[in-house]
Amino acid sequence: MTQSFDAAMAAFAPALPLAVGLSGGADSTALLLACAGRWPGQVHAFHVHHGLQAAADGFERHCADLCQRQGVPLQVARVNARPAPGQSPEDTARRMRYEAFAGLAQVTLGHVAIKTIALAQHADDQAETLLLALSRGAGVPGLASMPAHWQRDGLDWHRPLLRVAGADVRAWLVARGEAWVEDPTNGDEHYTRNRIRHRLLPAIDAAFPQFRDTFARSAEHAAQASELLQELAEADLVAVGVPPRLAALQALSRARQANVLRHWLRSVHGTTPAAAQLAELLDQIAACTTRGHRIRIKVGRGFAVREAQVLGWYNS
Numbered sequence: 001m002t003q004s005f006d007a008a009m010a011a012f013a014p015a016l017p018l019a020v021g022l023s024g025g026a027d028s029t030a031l032l033l034a035c036a037g038r039w040p041g042q043v044h045a046f047h048v049h050h051g052l053q054a055a056a057d058g059f060e061r062h063c064a065d066l067c068q069r070q071g072v073p074l075q076v077a078r079v080n081a082r083p084a085p086g087q088s089p090e091d092t093a094r095r096m097r098y099e100a101f102a103g104l105a106q107v108t109l110g111h112v113a114i115k116t117i118a119l120a121q122h123a124d125d126q127a128e129t130l131l132l133a134l135s136r137g138a139g140v141p142g143l144a145s146m147p148a149h150w151q152r153d154g155l156d157w158h159r160p161l162l163r164v165a166g167a168d169v170r171a172w173l174v175a176r177g178e179a180w181v182e183d184p185t186n187g188d189e190h191y192t193r194n195r196i197r198h199r200l201l202p203a204i205d206a207a208f209p210q211f212r213d214t215f216a217r218s219a220e221h222a223a224q225a226s227e228l229l230q231e232l233a234e235a236d237l238v239a240v241g242v243p244p245r246l247a248a249l250q251a252l253s254r255a256r257q258a259n260v261l262r263h264w265l266r267s268v269h270g271t272t273p274a275a276a277q278l279a280e281l282l283d284q285i286a287a288c289t290t291r292g293h294r295i296r297i298k299v300g301r302g303f304a305v306r307e308a309q310v311l312g313w314y315n316s
Contacts, residue, residue, distance in 0.1 A: 002123055002212050003163040005172040009034045012160035018116035019044040021101055022067075022074070024059040024181040026170045027120035029066065031161060033178060035118060036070045044114065048100045049078045050093055055184055062181045075104045090191060102153040116156045121146055123212040124166035127204075128196050130215050135192060137275070144223035165212060232256070233263035242268060243310040246288055257282055269313050271300030285311070 003011070020032045022045040036043045047063045049056050060076060067074040077100035082092075105114045126145055133142035148162050161169060173180060189195045204211050237260050240248040244264060249257050258278055265271050273281070277299045284295045288306065295306035302315035 005164050005168050008161055008164045015115040017042040017112055018118055019046045019114050021119045022047050022063050024062040026180040029180040030169050030173050031120040036072050043072055045072050045074045046101050046104045047076045048097045059181055077104055118158045121159050122161040122164045122166050122169055126162050127215045128193055130219055131196050140222050141226045144226045145219040229259055233259045236260040243312050245310050249285055273299045
C-alpha cells in the first residue's frame with residue numbers, strides 16, 4: 001500500500017552514517033531534509049554534475065546552499081554523461097550517476113565510513129519504470145523495476161520513498177516552505193519516460209486511482225520470479241558446465257536453455273543477447289544433432305561458436 005512521506009521515513013532504518021543522492025529536485029531535497037533532521041551529523045549529500053545542460057551549474061549551487069543551511073557535508077562529482085552513438089541518454093546518465101555515487105562513497109570512506117546511500121525515487125517513478133519496461137518488451141528482470149534495497153560496491157542502497165506518491169513528497173516540502181529546482185528536461189517529451197509521466201500516468205490515475213499499489217505489487221511479483229529464475233540459472237549452469245555442453249543444454253526445455261544461456265553470457269562474458277539472437281541460437285542448438293553441424297551466430301557483442309561438443313563465445 002502507498003504510504004505517507006512521514007510513515008515511509010519512520011520505517012526507514014538504514015545503517016549510519018548515510019549519504020543521500022541529491023539532485024536538487026523536489027524528491028531528493030525532501031529526502032535529504034528528512035534524513036538530516038532525523039540523524040543530525042550522520043548524513044552526507046552526494047551530487048553529480050552531469051555536464052549535459054547549462055542549468056547544471058544552477059543545480060549544484062542550489063545543492064550547495066541547501067547543504068550549507070542544513071549543516072550537511074556535500075561532495076560533488078563532475079562527469080561527462082554524453083551518450084555514445086546508439087546509447088540511451090537516460091541510461092547513460094543513470095549508469096554514470098551510480099558509478100559516481102559509489103566513487104564518492106569510496107572517497108568519503110577514509111574518514112566517516114559511509115555505509116548507506118539513499119535515493120529518492122517514489123511510487124510514480126516506479127510506475128513509470130514498469131511502463132517503460134513494458135514499452136520496451138522487457139523480460140521478468142525489467143518488469144521487476146526498481147528494488148527498494150540492494151547491495152553493491154560494498155554499500156547498502158535504499159529507496160525509502162518507493163511507496164510514496166510524488167505529489168505527497170512535494171506537499172511535504174511545500175508545507176515546510178522549502179524550495180527546489182526543476183530540471184528543464186523533465187518537460188521534454190522527446191524522452192519516453194517524460195511522455196509516460198505527462199500523458200499516460202494522468203490517464204491511468206483517472207481510470208485506476210489505485211495504480212501505484214497495483215503496479216508496485218506487479219513489480220514485486222516480477223522481482224520474486226526474477227530471483228527464482230536466477231537461482232535456477234545458477235543451478236543449471238553448474239549442470240551444463242562452463243563452457244556449456246551442447247548435449248546437456250539439449251536435455252533442458254527451451255525456456256531453461258534460454259534462461260541459462262542468458263545467465264552464462266551475462267555472468268561469464270558480460271554481454272546480453274537480443275531476443276532475436278537468442279531465439280536463433282536456441283534453434284541452432286536444437287538442430288545440432290550431427291558432428292558436422294556448425295554454429296557461429298552473432299550474440300551480444302560477439303559470436304557464439306560450436307567447438308566440438310561445447311558452446312563457446314568470443315568477442316570478435
